Amino acid sequence: MSEAAASRGVVAKVGEVQPGRTKKFLMVIDGHEEECFLVNHAGALHAYVNRCCHVPMSLDWVENQFFTEDDQFIQCATHGACYLPDTGECISGPPCGKFLTPVSLRLDGDDIIAEGQPPTAGS
Numbered sequence: 001m002s003e004a005a006a007s008r009g010v011v012a013k014v015g016e017v018q019p020g021r022t023k024k025f026l027m028v029i030d031g032h033e034e035e036c037f038l039v040n041h042a043g044a045l046h047a048y049v050n051r052c053c054h055v056p057m058s059l060d061w062v063e064n065q066f067f068t069e070d071d072q073f074i075q076c077a078t079h080g081a082c083y084l085p086d087t088g089e090c091i092s093g094p095p096c097g098k099f100l101t102p103v104s105l106r107l108d109g110d111d112i113i114a115e116g117q118p119p120t121a122g123s
Ligand code: FES
Pocket: 052, 053, 054, 055, 056, 057, 076, 077, 078, 079, 080, 081, 093, 094, 095
């Protein structure tokens, strides 16, 4: 399995992604393969689809670089929108008030497993 080739399932091992770090992976959501990323913010793990709420573009220009310099926010490289790592809410920039699409995570032993989003009407 390559670094970004997990498709619905184990995306990382516990301890693999340190605080302030991220890891990209692929998974199928609503029948489409989506690039997603795992975030460790202050020891808590979260995952989101790698797509800005402003223009549907990847957040990272530099591969796997999502955090601001101070590791406090996830930042879109295109127009600089900042998102809270814990909730995915945009708190500054063009899509302010919108949320990144979350990916559910669960632990199974040492495995961090991403689970798909339930289909949503109209998406
Ligand atoms: S595309 Fe992300 S802020 Fe514009």
